[in-house]
Amino acid sequence: MKKLQSTLPNMILSLGAITVIAGALLGAVYSATKEPIAKMEKEQQVEAIRQVAPPFDNDPEADAWSTDIDGRPFIVYPAMKGGKLQGAAVKGGSMNGFAGEIIVMAGFTLDGTVRDYQVLSQAETPGLGSKMQLWFRDPAGARSVLDKNPSQTAFYVSKDSGDIDAITAATISSRAFLETLRDAYDAYLTYAKSQGVEVAPAKQQS
Amino acid sequence: MKNYWKLIYNGIVPGNPVFVLLLGMCATLGTTSSAMNGLMMGVATAAVLICSNAVISAIKNLVPDKVRIPAYIVVIASFVTALQLVISAYMPALNASLGIFIPLIVVNCILLGRAEAFAGKNPVIDSVCDGLGCGIGFTFALTLLGGVREILGTGKIFGSEIFPEDYGMLIFVLAPGAFLALGYLIAIVNRIRKTSC
Numbered sequence: 001m002k003k004l005q006s007t008l009p010n011m012i013l014s015l016g017a018i019t020v021i022a023g024a025l026l027g028a029v030y031s032a033t034k035e036p037i038a039k040m041e042k043e044q045q046v047e048a049i050r051q052v053a054p055p056f057d058n059d060p061e062a063d064a065w066s067t068d069i070d071g072r073p074f075i076v077y078p079a080m081k082g083g084k085l086q087g088a089a090v091k092g093g094s095m096n097g098f099a100g101e102i103i104v105m106a107g108f109t110l111d112g113t114v115r116d117y118q119v120l121s122q123a124e125t126p127g128l129g130s131k132m133q134l135w136f137r138d139p140a141g142a143r144s145v146l147d148k149n150p151s152q153t154a155f156y157v158s159k160d161s162g163d164i165d166a167i168t169a170a171t172i173s174s175r176a177f178l179e180t181l182r183d184a185y186d187a188y189l190t191y192a193k194s195q196g197v198e199v200a201p202a203k204q205q206s
Numbered sequence: 207m208k209n210y211w212k213l214i215y216n217g218i219v220p221g222n223p224v225f226v227l228l229l230g231m232c233a234t235l236g237t238t239s240s241a242m243n244g245l246m247m248g249v250a251t252a253a254v255l256i257c258s259n260a261v262i263s264a265i266k267n268l269v270p271d272k273v274r275i276p277a278y279i280v281v282i283a284s285f286v287t288a289l290q291l292v293i294s295a296y297m298p299a300l301n302a303s304l305g306i307f308i309p310l311i312v313v314n315c316i317l318l319g320r321a322e323a324f325a326g327k328n329p330v331i332d333s334v335c336d337g338l339g340c341g342i343g344f345t346f347a348l349t350l351l352g353g354v355r356e357i358l359g360t361g362k363i364f365g366s367e368i369f370p371e372d373y374g375m376l377i378f379v380l381a382p383g384a385f386l387a388l389g390y391l392i393a394i395v396n397r398i399r400k401t402s403c
Contacts, residue, residue: 006272014269018277022284029288036295044298126239127359127379 052107052116053079053089060089065194067187074187078195085195086110090184091120097176099123102132104177106184112192112199113149114181122173129173136177141165145178150185151200161205210335217339223316224347224388225395230316234348235384237307241364244352245345246300251311252341254289258282258317259337263325278321279312286311316344347391354387355379 004010042061049060056079066075074092078085087110093103100123107115119133136145142158142165155178156162157171166174182202189199223229230251237247261281269277290308294301311317320340325333356362359379361369377383 003267004270006270010270011273015273015277015280018265018269018280022280026284026287029291033291033295037291040295040298125380127374127376 048105049089054087069183076191094176128170150202213335214339218343222343238352241353244348248345248348256337259325259333263333
């Protein structure tokens with residue numbers, strides 16, 4: 001077949017046909033993958049809640065309650081068993097990291113002790129701030145935040161006279177992470193109060 | 207048959223997109239913080255390259271010369287977008303580590319470069335072989351660079367530890383180390399090429 005000449009009708013027809021076909025194919029792929037993508041995102045969320053929150057038999061997403069702490073949204077996913085509050089997973093973030101937003105899912109038991117946490121998204125420096133997912137569960141020194149209660153342990157880095165060791169060479173990332181946990185704790189505290197459960201306020205720097 | 211092997215081989219060694227043609231540097235430097243990321247980015251790019259080469263070669267006579275670049279870009283962008291949707295639907299782990307780099311495959315000059323230089327002038331099967339060769343060459347280069355950076359930076363290769371992370375040189379995980387490692391790899395590869403042919 002001979003190559004089409006570059007006349008105006010030829011160019012319009014050819015480009016038009018290509019974009020229409022490409023658009024149709026993309027539309028087909030989009031509608032085919034739309035459901036799996038939505039399902040995947042929901043599953044990741046549920047998986048993160050399941051991992052950090054105490055065992056529950058309700059649907060935490062249906063019971064979710066959101067609040068604003070320092071102008072940022074925090075979502076509390078309560079974990080109930082037999083209709084009684086067991087604790088919660090709290091999703092929230094901070095913009096005070098070294099690069100971009102940090103979003104954490106933190107799990108609290110009924111009295112506000114940190115049960116577990118998952119860093120959902122962060123863009124900190126690779127090898128430094130990005131270690132937060134592992135660092136704050138490392139039992140060495142005073143790194144771990146697990147099984148600590150913000151009302152007894154000051155969730156600040158030791159440099160700011162707190163009780164948690166910052167990631168080596170990543171104090172800013174560590175501050176932002178601990179700030180997120182403190183705010184998440186505050187969100188949980190407010191939610192627990194609305195459910196008739198008193199949780200002690202967070203301890204400040206000594 | 208011999209001809210096809212030659213086409214594939216050409217993309218891997220004498221015409222390696224990264225080490226010899228120096229194409230696609232943005233994706234190369236950005237995604238190779240570990241061997242696994244490099245490998246995945248290479249495979250994703252190779253998949254798009256093979257598909258786009260095949261389609262562009264098939265439609266080359268239907269596209270007038272003056273509008274060939276926009277036409278090629280639409281083809282490439284469609285494949286990349288489709289790939290991105292499929293990855294976010296079925297491979298969440300890959301999506302988390304490479305998510306922001308996948309759309310950048312569109313502007314990777316390897317794709318448009320091969321479309322212009324090869325697929326726009328040659329038959330479909332030759333173009334697929336060319337895409338396969340360049341894809342393998344690109345994947346090989348990215349995996350090698352990612353591996354070097356991962357070993358020097360964190361003491362690991364594909365996630366398994368070779369020496370303790372504390373002795374790693376962090377700079378190799380960060381951007382400056384990417385330039386250093388790539389520069390030395392290009393020098394070494396070209397030295398080997400010079401002495402062997």
